[in-house]
Amino acid sequence: MSARDVRAAFDRRFVLKAGGALVIGFPLAGRALAQGADAAVAENLVRGAQAGPPDAEQIDTWLAINADNSATLYMGYAELGQGTTTALPMVAAEELDLEIGQIDSVQLDTNITPYQGGTYSSASIARGAPGVRRAAAEARQALLAMASEFLAEPVENLSVEGGVVSAVNAPAKVVTYGELVGGRRFDLAFTGAAPVKDPADYRLVGARAARKDMRAKVTGDYAYMQHERMDGMLHARIVRPRGQRAYGDGARVVSLDESSIAGIPGARVLRQGDFIAVAAPREWDAVRAAQMLAVEWAAPERPLPDSADLFARIRESATDDAVIEERGDADAALSDAAFTASFSSECPYQIHAPFAPNCATADVRADSARIVCSSQDIYATRRGVAALIGLAEEQVRVQYREGSGTYGKSCYDDCAQAAALASQLAGAPVRMQFMRWDEHGWDYCGPPHIGEVRIGADADGRITGYAYDGWQHTWSFVETTQQLATGAPAAGWPTGASRSVNPLVCGGMYSIPALRLTDHMLKVEDWLRAGWLRSPLDLAFAFTSEQAVDDLAYQLGMDPVEFRRRNIADDRWLGVLEAAAEAFGWEPRPAADRVQPVVTGRGIGLGTHLASWGGAAAEIAVNRSTGRVRIIRLVGALDAGCVVNPAIVEAQITGQLVQTVGRMLHEEVQLTPGGAASLDWASYPVARFADTPQITPVVVQRIDEPCSGAGEETMAAAAAAIGNAFFDATGKRISSFPMTQNRVLTALNA
Amino acid sequence: MAQTLIVNGEARESDSDPDTPLLYVLADELGLKGPRFGCGLAQCGSCSVLVDGVEVRSCVTPVAAVTNARITTLEGLPGLYAEQAGLTDAPELTPLQQAMIDEQAVQCGYCYNGMIVKASELLAANPDPSDAQIVDHMNGHLCRCGTYPRIVAAVRRAARAMNGGAQ
Numbered sequence A: 001m002s003a004r005d006v007r008a009a010f011d012r013r014f015v016l017k018a019g020g021a022l023v024i025g026f027p028l029a030g031r032a033l034a035q036g037a038d039a040a041v042a043e044n045l046v047r048g049a050q051a052g053p054p055d056a057e058q059i060d061t062w063l064a065i066n067a068d069n070s071a072t073l074y075m076g077y078a079e080l081g082q083g084t085t086t087a088l089p090m091v092a093a094e095e096l097d098l099e100i101g102q103i104d105s106v107q108l109d110t111n112i113t114p115y116q117g118g119t120y121s122s123a124s125i126a127r128g129a130p131g132v133r134r135a136a137a138e139a140r141q142a143l144l145a146m147a148s149e150f151l152a153e154p155v156e157n158l159s160v161e162g163g164v165v166s167a168v169n170a171p172a173k174v175v176t177y178g179e180l181v182g183g184r185r186f187d188l189a190f191t192g193a194a195p196v197k198d199p200a201d202y203r204l205v206g207a208r209a210a211r212k213d214m215r216a217k218v219t220g221d222y223a224y225m226q227h228e229r230m231d232g233m234l235h236a237r238i239v240r241p242r243g244q245r246a247y248g249d250g251a252r253v254v255s256l257d258e259s260s261i262a263g264i265p266g267a268r269v270l271r272q273g274d275f276i277a278v279a280a281p282r283e284w285d286a287v288r289a290a291q292m293l294a295v296e297w298a299a300p301e302r303p304l305p306d307s308a309d310l311f312a313r314i315r316e317s318a319t320d321d322a323v324i325e326e327r328g329d330a331d332a333a334l335s336d337a338a339f340t341a342s343f344s345s346e347c348p349y350q351i352h353a354p355f356a357p358n359c360a361t362a363d364v365r366a367d368s369a370r371i372v373c374s375s376q377d378i379y380a381t382r383r384g385v386a387a388l389i390g391l392a393e394e395q396v397r398v399q400y401r402e403g404s405g406t407y408g409k410s411c412y413d414d415c416a417q418a419a420a421l422a423s424q425l426a427g428a429p430v431r432m433q434f435m436r437w438d439e440h441g442w443d444y445c446g447p448p449h450i451g452e453v454r455i456g457a458d459a460d461g462r463i464t465g466y467a468y469d470g471w472q473h474t475w476s477f478v479e480t481t482q483q484l485a486t487g488a489p490a491a492g493w494p495t496g497a498s499r500s501v502n503p504l505v506c507g508g509m510y511s512i513p514a515l516r517l518t519d520h521m522l523k524v525e526d527w528l529r530a531g532w533l534r535s536p537l538d539l540a541f542a543f544t545s546e547q548a549v550d551d552l553a554y555q556l557g558m559d560p561v562e563f564r565r566r567n568i569a570d571d572r573w574l575g576v577l578e579a580a581a582e583a584f585g586w587e588p589r590p591a592a593d594r595v596q597p598v599v600t601g602r603g604i605g606l607g608t609h610l611a612s613w614g615g616a617a618a619e620i621a622v623n624r625s626t627g628r629v630r631i632i633r634l635v636g637a638l639d640a641g642c643v644v645n646p647a648i649v650e651a652q653i654t655g656q657l658v659q660t661v662g663r664m665l666h667e668e669v670q671l672t673p674g675g676a677a678s679l680d681w682a683s684y685p686v687a688r689f690a691d692t693p694q695i696t697p698v699v700v701q702r703i704d705e706p707c708s709g710a711g712e713e714t715m716a717a718a719a720a721a722i723g724n725a726f727f728d729a730t731g732k733r734i735s736s737f738p739m740t741q742n743r744v745l746t747a748l749n750a
Numbered sequence B: 001m002a003q004t005l006i007v008n009g010e011a012r013e014s015d016s017d018p019d020t021p022l023l024y025v026l027a028d029e030l031g032l033k034g035p036r037f038g039c040g041l042a043q044c045g046s047c048s049v050l051v052d053g054v055e056v057r058s059c060v061t062p063v064a065a066v067t068n069a070r071i072t073t074l075e076g077l078p079g080l081y082a083e084q085a086g087l088t089d090a091p092e093l094t095p096l097q098q099a100m101i102d103e104q105a106v107q108c109g110y111c112y113n114g115m116i117v118k119a120s121e122l123l124a125a126n127p128d129p130s131d132a133q134i135v136d137h138m139n140g141h142l143c144r145c146g147t148y149p150r151i152v153a154a155v156r157r158a159a160r161a162m163n164g165g166a167q
């Protein structure tokens, strides 16, 4: 036994002895190790040596207490720029009675961190916090039991502050977490009985706290994915047609002339099937080689429509139709209604377009691989990479590094797979950096949408019937690298939440006796690759549904806030409606009552994604002669249940509202029969400084409620509010976005 | 072919081809983390550096074009600020960097290299810019996370601090 092992074994005996109350949860494996630890077994327990996911019922999986009385949190959610590495440690510090500065977290790693599901659906707090809270509570219980033994005081007599345990009636009796277990393992399974704090006792959760990553991000010390390097690596780039074709088409190589890059020092072609990459020792040489490599690509077999024909093509395409929610007789209710509104919308393909294109490094060997990338779900990435390169999942280690914000399924998996395959083909580690046109051109787009909604109300302004028909397609299941390299046929995700008409956004906020929601799903292989894009389809749903709701209010001569108030029974929806209206300074009046010659208008909207409640109000200006729209003011109110750090959620709401400005005014993937034609920031403009309205984020704090997600919910509400403001300003409904000058002039002249 | 660059006040050797964009020399050869790839097309500002105090896009600037110039990256801004403000020692953070923290402006932060470099250029020339001047000056820099309002607030705050106002 080494000195360290002896000490570890001794410490475990201490735990055994000290933790009389803990015997229930004491793991057999830990006991065996404590009794007869040999070096090999101990080595196996060094973090990172074994393929994960580690046992989620073990305290050590989640937390380490360090000798200096600080703690390290091993959590399963990634920092995507949204503040997870501040908010989740706050949750743990709360339960452990540590200060925020005493706890840090490590980057995700399939050999180290637990599996909590991917960091999407705004889940990092909603689904991440309960796991972290539970682990921290278990650790606290264990630490208090040890302290009780150490100080010879019953647990009830102990209190903790900043990781220092003291006896309530004997202040001289003090021991720190660090002294109890610092630098050593707990080797304790969850008891399932550790009490969690009453929200009324929270000191940290619910308070504004500065983000931990801010300083390094403004000094240039922060290491992003793009800064990752591997020893002996080559720089690699993919070579594909500029702009994806239909998903089912992939991209077929007709011919490839390797001699076209013979003049570039050390440049090599890496090819498997239709997957082509180049690699070179110097980055600029790889960039040049990718541009100069002569490849002839087969013409598309399923030409895409031109942008102008997109919606006509959708309308004439075959679909799989399904009623996804129905109650009462919506048709009868609509034909009996005193007032009816119907509205039809056309909403474009939009893309994630992360500010920095994805990057990944890979070192693939005969029997192991290490991949570093910016995946939202490292365990899913591991599965895909392992299958592609022919290794078992346990032989592949995937480590997360933050890139730029991803807003959903950007090209991170495609890039990780491309890096892995390139490394395997090159027989050397590689750093794969997508170029701007790769990322824009081969994004997993947010699908386009046609929405047709009909709503009826009685003479008192109560909604009686609602029908929504949505045309869209699902997400693509096969990564582009995998498809090109293996010829795997295009396949779609089964229809489900986020790719189907959303019952929460399409009428879900109102009490409606008769309702029918219908999906019309296009064949996935005929369209662009798709994946979840922040607020998936919800902008489109809310833009459509809430304009029809607004139209009913208009027909009834009612203020649109009052009309909504009358139709909402749910407190949470009412809460965000009132919060948005109040922060906006909403004075009741019917819409569009002062159109001439005023060209500003205001609108209200409600919306969400899968959970949480979003409300928004907008003030916009429309120039009737040029068709230019400017958004002057946006208020976004969000009820996300218990908000751990309101400062972070305010920043999230602000980001959502600015992004919504871009998506409502500028963002649209241009299509040609040859492929997607939005390949950079010129052909896919987004919101800029000059577009930014005055923004007011409002957090509706409900500290007693479960956390329910704060990454995307006000976007749908804001899209609706902007649509309704357009009507208030002009007396005309606008049925599609982005609100380009052409679309606006068409709407004004309709 | 070896060439000498003056980066953050130090002479640095590069053996890249003269037509190599400055970005790859700074990031790969010199290991700097400030200037970073975003588009390679001079469209986003991710790769911005100051060349003799003027913001340029290093992704499209051949290294041979700047061999006689003073290049300042994000890492060198405290030193440049000290020089401009007549301080003997470089502070850990410039007032602008401190203001970005005080406003809790950053989300993913990837665009902040360009944001801080570009706004530093503005503050060196105009110690008290109006909101409209800030927006106008910064409008060529993108932030996909949508942190524009807080950047504008941070530039204002930094200007106040530099003019002796509230820190």
Ligand code: FES
Pocket: B036, B037, B038, B039, B040, B041, B042, B043, B044, B045, B046, B047, B048, B057, B058, B059, B060
């Ligand atoms: S990377 Fe140079 S401007 Fe975008």
Ligand code: FES
Pocket: A081, A355, A404, A405, B106, B107, B108, B109, B110, B111, B112, B142, B143, B144, B145, B146, B147
């Ligand atoms: S903070 Fe993410 S791109 Fe600006």
